[in-house]
Amino acid sequence: MFGFIAADLRRHWAGALAVVLIVAFATALGVVVTLQERALRLGSARAAQAFDLVVGAPGSETQLVLSAVFLQAAPLPLMDGEVLAGLIADPRVAYAAPVGFGDFYERQPIVGTTQALVDGLGGLSSGRPFARLDEAVIGAGVNLREGDAIKPQHGLVEQGGHVHAGAAYRIVGRMKPTGTPWDRALLVPIEAVWRVHGQHAKDHEGHDHEGHDHDGHDHDVGDDDTHEPAEPAPVRASEHADGDHDHDEADGLDAPIDPGAAADPHAPGVPAILVKPRTIADAYRLRQAYRSDHTLAVFPAEVLTRLYGTLGDARLVLGAVAAGAQALVGAAILLVVILHIGQRRRQIGALRAFGAPRLAVCAIVWLEAFALIAAGLVAGFALGFVGARALSALLAGMSGVPLPVEFAGADLSRFALLLAISALVSAVPALSAYRQSPAAALRG
Helix, strand or coil: CHHHHHHHHHHCHHHHHHHHHHHHHHHHHHHHHHHHHHHHHHHHHHHHCCCCEEEECCCCHHHHHHHHCCCCCCCCCCECHHHHHHHHHCCCEEEEEEEEEEEEECCEEEEEECHHHHHHCCCEEEECCCCECCEEEECCCCCCCCCCEECCEECCHHHCCEECCCCCEEEEEEECCCCCHHHHCEEEEHHHHHHHHHHHHHHCCCCCCCCECCCCCECCCCCCCCCCCCCCCCECHHHHCCCCCCCCCCCCCCCEECCCCCCCCCCCCECEEEEEECCHHHHHHHHHHCCCCCCEEECHHHHHHHHHHHHHHHHHHHHHHHHHHHHHHHHHHHHHHHHHHHHCHHHHHHHHHCCCCHHHHHHHHHHHHHHHHHHHHHHHHHHHHHHHHHHHHHHHHHHCCCCCCCCCHHHHHHHHHHHHHHHHHHHHHHHHHHHCCHHHHHHC
């Protein structure tokens, strides 16, 4: 029996291959949709685990999380410096780190923050923390070496960005891998961002009055006037509040940082603050305390849950489309198999005339049809897995979020269900061959 089936498949290999490929491509579509949606959920959830609470100005919760946690550049309103000072001084807070956006280096974001965030994300794997305004610490995935010097670019090139004249940072350390978009970020002192963009705002006075410049990027801008200390000295936020500053954006970037300086409530504003509460209870109290007319506090996990709901709705739609495509392909394959059986009436009649039992002929037809469809299902799952891996790698390169593609128990159940349906579909032409009489087949 199996020899007969193998010989028949070799004789009609082109048609058999076409059936397998059609089933494979239809199955792969559904597998890619399922695996990619799961990868997005798992990857984003793992990336957000490092951040317990995000505080920003009132606005979109989703955009606040996307910008502060996933480093997706977008205009955000600024908070007063007293918010940061209050959080740092709050006994319920383990650490509160400001984040300032707007600059890039070769599409990799440059983020202004403090050493507290570097330590909170796992610390350094090599080098040392930044100790001066012109020093930077890079994420584990940044293709730079300690000692390299880079110039910050204001905005992206395709959005009309330009290099900051005179400003430069030297790499002094590398962070441990975090599995988050921060692995491809360059971290610099927040005071350096205030200085560079404070002068930038001054140079563009009259074009921006709310912390956003003409090309739509956020900047942590304080008062319009900043100044350089007469001699290099520990830099505190209050040093940016008044005085004169010339037009060299690098002025003051050679000054050291005082990590023990108290937070200044009159410091320039920031678009977001990443907060690590001491306990779970403190996290809920802080969120309640900072949900007001002036601030917005969110748990990234809660925001992602709402996004997952949206993704789930989209997955249902795409899944329905994939299921519809698979149903149409199944119907087409069934029609092809039935026509194929019709063309082999004489062969089936000859088998019966030579004494082949009805059940043997039925089994041959069923096994051949089922083998083709099952091979297509196996190839479809493999092709879908490869396609989802390729798509995840592309999206991870763009977003910096690792997207794990993996099968789950539900996928095995789905595969078993598809095999069962295939067995039923294959029974249709088999029953047709079973009912066919030898005399009628030979006369046809």
